[in-house]
Amino acid sequence: MQAFNVLKGLVAPLDRANVDTDAIIPKQFLKSIKRTGYGPYLFDEWRYMDQGEPGMDCTNRPRNEGFLLNQARFQGASILLARENFGCGSSREHAPWALLDYGFRCIIAPGFADIFYNNCFKNGILPVILADETVDRLFAECEVEGYRLKVDLDAQSVTTPSGEQIAFNIDGFRKHCLLGGLDDIALTLQETDQIRAYEKERRISAPWLFSG
Amino acid sequence: MAKTLFDKIWEQHVVSEHDDGSALLYIDRHLVHEVTSPQAFEGLRMSGRRPWRAASAVATPDHNIPTVDRERGIEDPVSRLQVETLDANCREFGITEFGMDDQRQGVVHVMGPEQGLTLPGMTVVCGDSHTSTHGAFGAMAMGIGTSEVEHVLATQCLIQKKPNQMRIVVDGVLPHGCTAKDMALFIIGRIGSAGGTGFAIEFAGSAVRNLSMEGRMTLCNMAIEAGARTGMVAVDDVTIDYVRGRPYAPAGEMWEHAEADWRNLHSDDGVAFDAELPLPASDITPQVTWGTSPEMVVPVTDSVPNPEYARDEVQKSGWQRAFEYMGLKPDTPITGIEVDKVFIGSCTNGRIEDLRAAAGIARGRKVAPNIRLALVVPGSGLVKAQAEAEGLDSIFTEAGFEWRDPGCSMCLAMNADRLEAGERCASTSNRNFEGRQGQGGRTHLVSPAMAAAAAIAGHFVDVREWK
Numbered sequence: 001m002q003a004f005n006v007l008k009g010l011v012a013p014l015d016r017a018n019v020d021t022d023a024i025i026p027k028q029f030l031k032s033i034k035r036t037g038y039g040p041y042l043f044d045e046w047r048y049m050d051q052g053e054p055g056m057d058c059t060n061r062p063r064n065e066g067f068l069l070n071q072a073r074f075q076g077a078s079i080l081l082a083r084e085n086f087g088c089g090s091s092r093e094h095a096p097w098a099l100l101d102y103g104f105r106c107i108i109a110p111g112f113a114d115i116f117y118n119n120c121f122k123n124g125i126l127p128v129i130l131a132d133e134t135v136d137r138l139f140a141e142c143e144v145e146g147y148r149l150k151v152d153l154d155a156q157s158v159t160t161p162s163g164e165q166i167a168f169n170i171d172g173f174r175k176h177c178l179l180g181g182l183d184d185i186a187l188t189l190q191e192t193d194q195i196r197a198y199e200k201e202r203r204i205s206a207p208w209l210f211s212g
Numbered sequence: 213m214a215k216t217l218f219d220k221i222w223e224q225h226v227v228s229e230h231d232d233g234s235a236l237l238y239i240d241r242h243l244v245h246e247v248t249s250p251q252a253f254e255g256l257r258m259s260g261r262r263p264w265r266a267a268s269a270v271a272t273p274d275h276n277i278p279t280v281d282r283e284r285g286i287e288d289p290v291s292r293l294q295v296e297t298l299d300a301n302c303r304e305f306g307i308t309e310f311g312m313d314d315q316r317q318g319v320v321h322v323m324g325p326e327q328g329l330t331l332p333g334m335t336v337v338c339g340d341s342h343t344s345t346h347g348a349f350g351a352m353a354m355g356i357g358t359s360e361v362e363h364v365l366a367t368q369c370l371i372q373k374k375p376n377q378m379r380i381v382v383d384g385v386l387p388h389g390c391t392a393k394d395m396a397l398f399i400i401g402r403i404g405s406a407g408g409t410g411f412a413i414e415f416a417g418s419a420v421r422n423l424s425m426e427g428r429m430t431l432c433n434m435a436i437e438a439g440a441r442t443g444m445v446a447v448d449d450v451t452i453d454y455v456r457g458r459p460y461a462p463a464g465e466m467w468e469h470a471e472a473d474w475r476n477l478h479s480d481d482g483v484a485f486d487a488e489l490p491l492p493a494s495d496i497t498p499q500v501t502w503g504t505s506p507e508m509v510v511p512v513t514d515s516v517p518n519p520e521y522a523r524d525e526v527q528k529s530g531w532q533r534a535f536e537y538m539g540l541k542p543d544t545p546i547t548g549i550e551v552d553k554v555f556i557g558s559c560t561n562g563r564i565e566d567l568r569a570a571a572g573i574a575r576g577r578k579v580a581p582n583i584r585l586a587l588v589v590p591g592s593g594l595v596k597a598q599a600e601a602e603g604l605d606s607i608f609t610e611a612g613f614e615w616r617d618p619g620c621s622m623c624l625a626m627n628a629d630r631l632e633a634g635e636r637c638a639s640t641s642n643r644n645f646e647g648r649q650g651q652g653g654r655t656h657l658v659s660p661a662m663a664a665a666a667a668i669a670g671h672f673v674d675v676r677e678w679k
Contacts, residue, residue, distance in 0.1 A: 020643075111409060
């Protein structure tokens with residue numbers, strides 16, 4: 001997994017609440033058995049005017065010019081500014097894979113759906129939760145073309161172009177893994193002895209869990 | 213000290229506790245399907261790892277598979293590859309799979325409980341958000357992403373932080389014509405689609421106790437649509453009677469031991485929850501969603517809401533987008549909305565009781581001429597066989613419904629069953645998101661009886677007025 005330290009990036013504002021993972025990456029693209037290649041289909045139904053299919057070359061597809069990712073000023077954006085309950089619905093990790101493949105490394109919102117939030121950390125994407133009023137203000141500031149933010153994971157802060165620093169919270173373990181780009185399977189396997197000991201005890205206290 | 217049901221299961225599964233407050237939790241049951249597992253198996257291969265305990269995992273293909281002409285195989289080569297990849301991975305890693313030709317195949321959340329793979333007190337995971345379904349058994353069941361699927365395969369554990377806990381108490385008698393689906397939609401309408409974010413929800417109260425296991429599964433299934441990490445119901449005689457005798461349930465002396473243990477799986481008297489919500493069952497009516505989030509729901513007797521009643525600007529703009537997408541005007545009476553297609557099935561409402569409820573409405577009636585397609589998709593091969601033994605299939609086909617093979621089907625339209633742009637559907641599934649049932653398709657979530665009644669009438673009707 002790619003580590004996340006400090007990101008200075010262009011912000012794209014997606015002003016909708018309850019953006020679900022079906023919208024982030026529609027179901028037909030979930031038929032792929034790979035982790036990569038989803039970027040061109042990110043927000044497919046909002047981004048293009050035709051029906052997208054897996055493997056399609058997107059360069060000449062008719063675009064929905066009003067959608068933010070099709071606007072010149074947001075090309076190269078790496079920070080997505082979003083509204084409440086971002087990433088709700090399906091557990092598909094294809095959603096963070098598509099965001100990452102497109103180029104987003106950080107999503108800022110007043111709230112995220114639990115499974116999506118968790119999936120982000122497994123893929124080097126930092127989801128930042130800020131207060132409603134703060135997010136409202138960032139949406140307003142973002143109307144200025146070329147609006148960029150600096151996101152510092154170690155310092156747990158977002159810095160605006162005016163130099164204002166906004167603090168955010170994050171779990172210690174998730175921060176540690178993201179800063180180091182660590183594989184948490186390897187970390188868990190360091191606890192092999194504890195897992196074995198737990199299993200040994202459970203085989204006696206709840207044997208039916210091991211009989212099937 | 214008094215404990216909640218969730219506390220009890222959590223404590224039994226902690227392998228170790230970490231400094232930041234997270235815990236390594238042991239996972240008893242891992243259900244696997246074709247869509248969210250290939251990258252996890254590939255990850256195992258690339259790192260040279262093997263499943264920690266392959267016997268804890270059971271797989272079945274459900275999302276992609278066709279519901280007609282199954283003997284011809286899967287026509288879509290991309291879908292076919294994904295299902296064949298599951299078959300190959302299960303063979304390679306020694307995981308039991310109920311493949312497309314096995315009668316036990318079905319929607320993973322129907323198959324698991326039916327086989328007794330889901331047991332009270334278990335931790336159950338699956339790379340699917342509707343894993344919350346299994347909480348109906350007094351289990352801790354969580355949907356996970358593909359990286360965590362790999363993590364559980366490799367380590368039999370998950371790293372979790374203990375969520376807050378909410379109890380929703382529905383007391384009283386569920387009114388005639390109302391079902392667990394209406395209860396679930398009613399709750400989501402009250403707390404919102406993010407109302408359960410960060411919480412494990414326990415559903416309690418006499419109206420929940422009086423639900424069958426099928427009903428409890430429907431209710432817990434929809435907990436994720438309120439954003440909850442998990443939904444659960446305490447163990448009682450209904451749970452025990454359902455589990456007894458299932459193929460993977462314990463038997464003999466081990467059953468006695470297990471049952472005695474399971475009888476403790478309830479929240480203790482006087483235990484405090486972080487949030488508690490009492491709801492009288494008598495307030496529940498047949499529910500119909502009108503918009504593009506399950507929280508956009510009203511009683512069938514009501515109308516599409518007027519934006520002047522929106523809570524704030526964010527909700528107002530969400531409603532306006534939904535009106536446009538759904539092709540509906542504010543204040544339109546729900547019973548005035550005509551539908552084009554009807555879908556009865558899914559992990560929410562694809563069980564035998566659901567099919568009986570729908571057949572009860574369809575019996576001796578005919579699907580309205582404006583309905584282009586009315587699909588009944590049983591949740592598993594065994595549900596299908598049971599329904600056929602009861603003659604439900606002929607009730608449906610004589611009324612003009614199509615009787616299909618089991619799978620996820622038009623709940624998410626990964627196979628050929630889908631809505632075309634602009635088509636409107638009365639659906640017993642769980643999500644009414646934009647494009648969920650097909651790009652441009654318009655979904656209204658309802659109970660099985662309400663869906664069948666909409667198929668007969670050609671528009672939404674109040675099923676309470678039907679005999």
